[in-house]
Amino acid sequence: MEEYDVVVVGGGPAGCMAAKYAAKEGASTLILEEDAEIGEPVQCAGLISKRAIEESEIKNSKSFISCELKGAILHSRSYELRIESPSPDKRAFAIRRSVFDKELAKEAQKEGADIILRSKVESVKKRGKETKLTIMAATANTNANGEKEIVATVVIGADGVKSGVAKMAGLKVAKNFLNCVQIEGEYEIDEAFVEIFVGKTIAPGFFAWVIPIAENIARIGLCIDKRFSSLSNPVPFLKRILSEHPVIAKRYKGSTSNFNAGRIPIPVGAGVGLRGKMRMQKQKTVKIDDGVGVLLVGDAAAQVKPITGGGVYYGMKCGKIAGEIAAEACLEGDMEVLKEYEKRWLKEIGKEIAFGLKIHRLRCIISDEDLDTICHVLSQGDMMQLITNRGDMDYPSFVFRELLKNPSIIKLMAKNIIRYLYAK
Numbered sequence: 001m002e003e004y005d006v007v008v009v010g011g012g013p014a015g016c017m018a019a020k021y022a023a024k025e026g027a028s029t030l031i032l033e034e035d036a037e038i039g040e041p042v043q044c045a046g047l048i049s050k051r052a053i054e055e056s057e058i059k060n061s062k063s064f065i066s067c068e069l070k071g072a073i074l075h076s077r078s079y080e081l082r083i084e085s086p087s088p089d090k091r092a093f094a095i096r097r098s099v100f101d102k103e104l105a106k107e108a109q110k111e112g113a114d115i116i117l118r119s120k121v122e123s124v125k126k127r128g129k130e131t132k133l134t135i136m137a138a139t140a141n142t143n144a145n146g147e148k149e150i151v152a153t154v155v156i157g158a159d160g161v162k163s164g165v166a167k168m169a170g171l172k173v174a175k176n177f178l179n180c181v182q183i184e185g186e187y188e189i190d191e192a193f194v195e196i197f198v199g200k201t202i203a204p205g206f207f208a209w210v211i212p213i214a215e216n217i218a219r220i221g222l223c224i225d226k227r228f229s230s231l232s233n234p235v236p237f238l239k240r241i242l243s244e245h246p247v248i249a250k251r252y253k254g255s256t257s258n259f260n261a262g263r264i265p266i267p268v269g270a271g272v273g274l275r276g277k278m279r280m281q282k283q284k285t286v287k288i289d290d291g292v293g294v295l296l297v298g299d300a301a302a303q304v305k306p307i308t309g310g311g312v313y314y315g316m317k318c319g320k321i322a323g324e325i326a327a328e329a330c331l332e333g334d335m336e337v338l339k340e341y342e343k344r345w346l347k348e349i350g351k352e353i354a355f356g357l358k359i360h361r362l363r364c365i366i367s368d369e370d371l372d373t374i375c376h377v378l379s380q381g382d383m384m385q386l387i388t389n390r391g392d393m394d395y396p397s398f399v400f401r402e403l404l405k406n407p408s409i410i411k412l413m414a415k416n417i418i419r420y421l422y423a424k
Contacts, residue, residue, distance in 0.1 A: 004030045005330035006323070007135055007152035008113075009121050009165050011038045013056070014298025014315030014322075015158030016104035021323025022156075023111040027330050029323075030150065031108065032119040032137055034159070039101030043262030044312070045182060045221060046097045047194065047211055049393050050089055052313035056104060064099040066213040072194045075247060077368045079375035082193070086388050092194065094213045104316075122147060124155050124168045124294070131291035154326040154338070156295045158319070161263045163300035169287045171294070174265035174302040178206055178309060181234040181261045182221025186253035189216055197222075197245065198371050204229040205364045206309070208241055210248065220248065223264060223309060228364045228423075234261070264309045265302040266360070267353055286342050293329060293338040297322045303349065306356035307396050314394075318345045355397040365419045370412050377406050 006022040008015045011033035023029040035041070046066070053061050069092045071084040085091045105115060119139040127134055132151040139148045157165025161177060187210065195210040202208050205225025212218050220242065226232040241248045285296040297303065298315035305314065321344045329337040366374075377383060383403065391399050403409055413420070 001149045001151060002030070003132070004028045004114075004150065004152045006030070006154045006156060006326045007032060007133075007150060008156045008158055009124075009135075010034075010158035010160060010298070010300070011105055011115065011117075012101060012158060012160065012298060012315070013104055013312050014300075014303070014319040015156070016101065016108045017056075017316045017319030018156045018158060018295075018297055018323040018326070019113040020104075020108040020111050021320045022327040023108065023113040023323075025324055025327035025331070027327035029108075029113040029327075030152075031105070031113055031115045032121060032135070032150075033115065033117050034120045036118055037098070037102075038105040038115070038117070039098035042097045042258070042260055043180075044097045045209060045211060045219060045309075046095045046213075047092055047209075047310070048095055048312050049092055051394055052316070053093065055313055055316045056100070057107065058100075058103045060103075064096045064103060065093050066096055067094040067192055067211075069094060069192050069194050069212065072196060074375060074378070075195065075197045076371045076375040077199055078372045079379065081375050081379050083384070083387055083391070090391070092393060094211050094219070116148075119148070121159070121164055124165055126289055126292055129290070133292045133294070153291075153330045154293045154295065154335075156297055156322050156326060157300045158296075158298045158315075160299045161265045163296065165294060166296055166300055169294040169296075171284045171287055171296060173268055173285060173296065173300075175268060176225070176227060176266045178223040178225055178264040178266065179232060179234045179261075180221065180223040180264060180309075181238050182219055182259070183238070183256045184213065184217060184219050184258040186216055186255045187212075187218035187220065188251035188253070189218060195247075197241070197248070199368050201368075202241060202245070203234075203237055205360075208237075208248075216253075220252065225266075225360075225364055264304055264311070265299055266306065267302040267304070267357060285345070286338050288335045288338055291335060293326075293335045295322050295326060295338060295341055301345075303345065303353075305394070305396070306353060306360040307400070308393065310393070314349055317348060321345050321348070352395055352397050355400070359400055361423055362413070362416070362420060365423050366412070366416055370416070373408055373412055374403070377403065377408050 005027035008019040074081040197208040203222040205228040206223040208222035287294040303314040304311035325341040
């Protein structure tokens with residue numbers, strides 16, 4: 001039996017950052033990763049901001065950057081909107097997620113965290129009045145019963161959308177999910193711009209994307225919200241755009257590699273607090289039980305951007321908070337400290353997620369004609385200036401709040417208000 005202050009289940013960006021900061025604060029820390037390698041299999045579009053790269057604290061960013069992107073092109077049914085980044089500080093980057101995750105894991109190890117691979121956590125539970133959680137994991141080094149026994153004071157669940165830790169702790173932060181699929185293939189690339197494609201026949205409830213990663217190689221993928229789709233499987237939608245979409249089919253050269261699929265959690269919801277301010281409904285990402293505690297972070301805690309689906313930046317940011325708080329609780333012997341985790345991460349990104357959920361709900365119910373209206377409004381001089389100067393892929397709410405003040409968008413919303421209120 002091995003004993004740690006903090007055990008992190010999951011070796012993705014959120015988990016590695018949590019482990020790094022727990023170890024950095026002086027707590028004995030272990031990462032348990034189910035797969036044979038950190039970063040594999042990849043289940044991510046691999047698009048992050050410069051701010052996210054800085055948040056990672058990885059010094060050699062060249063090791064994982066595939067392509068620096070100059071901006072984005074938004075395609076609706078009738079419009080094509082080109083948005084250029086005004087400066088390198090505003091640019092996004094296509095990254096090799098497997099390399100990125102491995103670098104984060106190395107940083108955690110440098111701070112003193114241990115890692116055990118091929119470790120599937122079977123149970124997390126408290127035994128009687130013991131002040132430790134017992135973690136049973138199937139690993140390469142097991143006991144006679146085929147399991148390895150590890151004990152910890154705090155367990156951090158960073159094990160993704162299907163979080164076993166969340167289920168074992170009785171925590172649930174997402175009821176619905178986006179179903180996503182992506183390939184890499186030969187694609188005619190004119191410039192290093194991300195392309196976004198919207199429309200109900202393209203990707204109902206979300207969007208499709210093309211992300212350049214090398215000369216004439218791109219990631220092509222999409223997500224759907226199955227609650228607003230005739231199909232729950234995104235693959236037929238991907239096949240359709242590859243063969244029929246007037247832009248994608250023309251430039252896609254037919255080769256396919258690195259197929260991957262995954263899910264993105266949709267947080268439980270948003271509410272309106274005092275003074276009409278939007279806030280997240282009370283989350284349940286912390287559980288305290290008589291001297292031990294469980295925290296959730298990253299996709300396990302649905303810490304994602306509902307507008308874009310991105311979770312790497314939020315996961316790392318919240319991972320730092322989780323690691324610091326978990327270490328403090330262990331070293332002080334006071335599990336009540338863990339309550340600060342939820343307060344801190346909600347203060348950091350709660351309002352952004354709450355607003356993003358409103359936008360996602362609107363996106364799911366409006367028509368392709370409405371999407372054309374939005375693209376037309378965005379293309380107007382004042383809005384383009386605003387997007388160029390104030391647009392932020394990590395905190396997109398500012399631009400969308402300004403968009404909602406436009407008379408054409410107010411009219412659009414009024415037309416859809418009944419559908420919006422009664423959408424699932």
